[in-house]
Amino acid sequence: MQVLNIGVFGRTNTGKSSLVNALTGQEISIVSDQAGTTTDPVGKRMEIPEIGPCRLVDTAGLDDVTDLGAQRVNKSRAWLNRVDLALILFNSNSFTKLEQDLAIQLRGLKVPFVLVHTQSDIVPLDEALAQELSEKYGTDVLEFSVALLDEQEQQENIELLLAFIIKALSSSPLRERPMFEGLVEEKQTVVLVCPIDVSAPTGRLILPQVMAIRDLLDRRSTAVVLQVEELADYLATHPTPDLVVTDSQAFAPVSACVPPEVPLTSFSVLLARSKGPFAEYVAGAASIDALQDGDKILILESCTHHASCEDIGRVKLPRLFQKYTGKQLQFTVVAGLDPLPENLRDYRLVVQCGGCMINKRELLSRVNPAMEAGIPICNYGMAIAYMNGIFQRSIAPFCR
Ligand SMILES: Nc1nc2c(ncn2[C@@H]2O[C@H](COP(=O)(O)OP(=O)(O)OP(=O)(O)O)[C@@H](O)[C@H]2O)c(=O)[nH]1
Ligand SMILES: [Mg+2]
Incomplete structure (x- = not known):
């Protein structure tokens, strides 16, 4: 199952860790008014409605000038190559060269981002600046705070952040294509050949097999799961399946068993189509x-x-x-x-x-x-x- 990475970036003390804690509702990261509190990037898995499993990654401030600052900044920047969505945090209406460069870099990497003006209870977001940034970068600009006195207002502010995240991720080209999209329809039957040999992990199925079963269930189609030795008997005694998927290593015996008119592919080819550059x-x-x-x-x-x-x-x-x-x-x-x-x-x-x-x-x-x-x-x-x-x-x- 794909886990989308959401990176939280910005200067030290902009409230990155506070935002992660507010969004997860847990004390994941240490919060303090000392610049450079977060040193190594910290990841926390959370389920986001409509999107699925995500990893929220709190990073070290990108302007960290402490002794180990450069190493911390490098570790945080390395996450720019791994995130599916970035939140760029800034406060006091100060969107300086650091934030601008970050936005330009993310745009170059084709990674969607949302601008979040933090600590807005102290200095509110300037409307003209919000308008300018939104037009310049074509993204949402959110006025955010974790210190709102009214509890309901606070909850709504967090919900709004979540809504922006969902919107940005739903339309992202970085989301994986479901395994059987365009291949299998409702009520169709797919045979999954899963050899349980020495290389199979003890007591469980491997991830592509689990993903295939889940996607077939989502499609209201039927998954038949068996090993190579059971395949011939199954094919002889049941209606012809709409598709057969096998572990690549068993392709030869499986293809000898499956009539030429029945489509046959492998889990790795399915995976390549769902997340890789398939044509290449x-x-x-x-x-x-x-x-x-x-x-x-x-x-x-x-x-x-x-x-x-x-x-x-x-x-x-x-x-x-x-x-x-x-x-x-x-x-x-x-x-x-x-x-x-x-x-x-x-x-x-x-x-x-x-x-x-x-x-x-x-x-x-x-x-x-x-x-x-x-x-x-x-x-x-x-x-x-x-x-x-x-x-x-x-x-x-x-x-x-
Ligand atoms: N008033 C107010 N204070 C906030 C808000 N968000 C964070 N703070 C305070 O700002 C300080 C820095 O917050 P952190 O969440 O630690 O900031 P950070 O960006 O993670 O900082 P580093 O880990 O040092 O890079 C702490 O004292 C927080 O309590 C906010 O929305 N309003
Ligand atoms: Mg922090």
């Missing part, structure tokens, strides 16, 4: 055939996990690449949100993991530099599908 992945997969001896491949793995000996990014994928191409290739793996290599242009292909642990915005910030440098990109599942000869079939349901 499709084009990138074809570039695997052009790889030559000595070419470099960059593998981007977005989650952090202990690398096992059969690790997909470090062992299985490189092995498959060598076997399929017959070329001597060089692989670099970058994990988590570690910086990308400086010599990005030296790579012939970038292969990103499915990104089930990160949101669309974070995933795009990983692959965008490669796209901008004109380097073909693909993801794990689509590269595996391509090299196993099942690519065309797995993307066919989206090309109808």
